[in-house]
Amino acid sequence: MSEDIVALRILNLEDEPLDTELIHAILTDSGISCEMFRVQNRADFLAALEKGCFDLVLSDYSLPSFDGLSALKIVRGIYPEIPFILVSGAIGEERAIEALKTGATDYVLKQRLERLVPAVRRAVREAEERTERNRAEEALRQSEELYRTVVEQAAENIFLVDAGTRRILQANTAFHRSLGYTAEEIRQLTLYDIVAHDPESIDRNVRHVMTQGCYFIGERKYRRKNGSLADTEVSVSAIPYEGREVLCIVAHDITDRKLAEEELRQSEERFRATFEQAAVGVAHVSPDGKWLRVNQKLCDITGYTREELLKHDFQEITHPEDLDADLEQLGRLLAGEIETFSMEKRYIKKDGSVVWINLTVSLARESSGESQYSIAVIQDITKRKEAEEALREVRNAERSRMARDLHDGVLQDLVDVLQSLNIARIAPESLGSSIDLEREVEVLRRAVRGIREAIYDLHPEASRGQRSFVQDVESLVELERRMAPDRDIDLVVTEGFPTEFSGATSRELFRIIQEALTNTRRHSAARHVRVTLGITGDEVWAEVSDDGKGFDPGATRGGMGLTAMQERAFLLGGNLEVIAEPGEGTRVRLRVPRHS
Numbered sequence: 001m002s003e004d005i006v007a008l009r010i011l012n013l014e015d016e017p018l019d020t021e022l023i024h025a026i027l028t029d030s031g032i033s034c035e036m037f038r039v040q041n042r043a044d045f046l047a048a049l050e051k052g053c054f055d056l057v058l059s060d061y062s063l064p065s066f067d068g069l070s071a072l073k074i075v076r077g078i079y080p081e082i083p084f085i086l087v088s089g090a091i092g093e094e095r096a097i098e099a100l101k102t103g104a105t106d107y108v109l110k111q112r113l114e115r116l117v118p119a120v121r122r123a124v125r126e127a128e129e130r131t132e133r134n135r136a137e138e139a140l141r142q143s144e145e146l147y148r149t150v151v152e153q154a155a156e157n158i159f160l161v162d163a164g165t166r167r168i169l170q171a172n173t174a175f176h177r178s179l180g181y182t183a184e185e186i187r188q189l190t191l192y193d194i195v196a197h198d199p200e201s202i203d204r205n206v207r208h209v210m211t212q213g214c215y216f217i218g219e220r221k222y223r224r225k226n227g228s229l230a231d232t233e234v235s236v237s238a239i240p241y242e243g244r245e246v247l248c249i250v251a252h253d254i255t256d257r258k259l260a261e262e263e264l265r266q267s268e269e270r271f272r273a274t275f276e277q278a279a280v281g282v283a284h285v286s287p288d289g290k291w292l293r294v295n296q297k298l299c300d301i302t303g304y305t306r307e308e309l310l311k312h313d314f315q316e317i318t319h320p321e322d323l324d325a326d327l328e329q330l331g332r333l334l335a336g337e338i339e340t341f342s343m344e345k346r347y348i349k350k351d352g353s354v355v356w357i358n359l360t361v362s363l364a365r366e367s368s369g370e371s372q373y374s375i376a377v378i379q380d381i382t383k384r385k386e387a388e389e390a391l392r393e394v395r396n397a398e399r400s401r402m403a404r405d406l407h408d409g410v411l412q413d414l415v416d417v418l419q420s421l422n423i424a425r426i427a428p429e430s431l432g433s434s435i436d437l438e439r440e441v442e443v444l445r446r447a448v449r450g451i452r453e454a455i456y457d458l459h460p461e462a463s464r465g466q467r468s469f470v471q472d473v474e475s476l477v478e479l480e481r482r483m484a485p486d487r488d489i490d491l492v493v494t495e496g497f498p499t500e501f502s503g504a505t506s507r508e509l510f511r512i513i514q515e516a517l518t519n520t521r522r523h524s525a526a527r528h529v530r531v532t533l534g535i536t537g538d539e540v541w542a543e544v545s546d547d548g549k550g551f552d553p554g555a556t557r558g559g560m561g562l563t564a565m566q567e568r569a570f571l572l573g574g575n576l577e578v579i580a581e582p583g584e585g586t587r588v589r590l591r592v593p594r595h596s
Contacts, residue, residue, distance in 0.1 A: 061088030524548025
């Protein structure tokens with residue numbers, strides 16, 4: 001403190017004005033600038049204390065209506081920090097000690113006023129130091145209170161650890177909430193109890209912190225009270241605490257973030273697996289047609305490598321005859337007129353050959369609604385197209401056979417009978433006895449059978465849509481019975497067999513059963529035939545079996561009928577099985593997916 005004290009405001013309890021003037025003179029001469037406010041009774045003393053802010057109180061010990069000890073008690077009750085010095089000529093040692101114990105700063109005898117200036121200087125200095133100390137302590141208290149508030153309300157786990165023993169000293173609310181320990185339980189734990197890593201790594205990180213002062217450890221796993229693990233991101237600082245260095249650890253709980261990252265990783269992994277392992281070609285295509293991402297199946301379909309495809313656009317490998325229709329549909333999709341489209345088209349493979357595909361396209365948009373890319377699903381349907389073409393050829397051959405049978409058989413028989421009848425009509429007397437009526441009747445019967453077989457072959461198209469599938473098969477079996485009256489033909493429909501199929505499925509399934517019955521009637525010489533319709537799991541099946549002469553499938557080249565059945569089974573996504581053995585009959589069994 002400076003030796004010069006500026007402008008002290010001094011309250012002087014004194015009944016002798018001359019003593020006040022003397023004290024003022026002594027202080028002023030010693031360089032202590034001051035204002036003296038003299039009062040001499042209790043009322044004035046209280047009034048002065050209420051009005052002014054004083055730096056020092058100088059009080060006589062004994063006054064006519066008041067005394068210094070009473071004044072001291074009043075001052076200490078109102079302003080405990082103001083220095084209070086007794087200045088009196090009649091105070092004994094015992095009273096002085098009592099005054100000091102009561103709270104007086106010092107006492108000076110009027111006979112020895114040379115002690116007044118040092119006493120005043122010391123009292124003011126101590127008061128200033130006390131004020132500064134109190135101010136610092138208050139600032140520290142507020143700072144610590146603010147720190148505690150911040151730490152307690154922080155979302156991060158914050159805790160203090162003894163650097164030597166690794167014992168946890170304190171932890172904030174977030175720490176308790178995150179790991180599930182109570183305050184009492186925390187104080188019984190060490191770092192080794194909560195950090196789910198080997199002790200060597202814990203000790204190594206502590207040494208880093210003590211050497212560097214602070215250290216970002218990174219991701220660590222902390223052990224909760226219930227045994228589960230929490231993912232955290234950890235930084236540590238060395239700080240002084242209660243006379244020792246401790247570790248202040250801030251652990252940000254990232255468990256939710258790690259779970260979200262893991263879910264995202266698994267989702268992306270599932271997407272990649274689905275994309276790459278799909279049984280169909282899948283691609284992301286930019287609005288201008290560039291391949292952005294393609295899977296291996298699409299590379300297999302087109303014959304290009306992934307790198308080669310990504311250098312091209314879909315327009316370059318689309319068959320020229322199919323490109324306009326494709327671009328038209330894509331334009332409608334980009335314009336928002338449709339949400340998706342499907343079409344059959346052709347790609348020109350890398351080797352120049354043509355592959356038929358079924359293309360389905362939808363659009364992925366930005367959150368703003370702008371087109372991001374299109375998602376194309378490409379299925380190779382070349383075999384199906386070839387099967388359809390083969391089936392068309394079979395159908396054309398069937399029509400040619402029917403026309404040939406009608407022309408060469410039925411028509412010739414009818415012409416033969418007609419000629420005989422015309423001759424008999426022209427010359428009945430001379431030729432009537434020469435006409436073999438039995439032969440002519442047999443010729444007519446043969447013609448009727450030919451017509452009936454033609455009607456039998458045309459039967460599905462004639463009745464399609466008028467009855468259920470099972471009713472169609474019942475009608476077919478009944479017709480077969482009439483055409484082969486010497487043969488037992490049974491129909492068995494197992495429980496749960498669907499009564500209806502889609503138009504194409506119904507037609508092709510019916511044709512296979514019809515072809516199998518025709519082959520049985522024409523070639524088997526069977527006495528008993530059974531048609532069975534059943535369902536097993538997700539498959540429906542139909543079986544035509546007989547007890548006829550059978551044949552060796554390995555030694556017999558498939559005719560048009562067997563080829564037609566196989567092609568139809570392929571189109572249905574099914575399987576045709578022919579089981580036969582010479583002398584043991586034949587069994588034709590077809591299995592197709594229920595929802596083919």
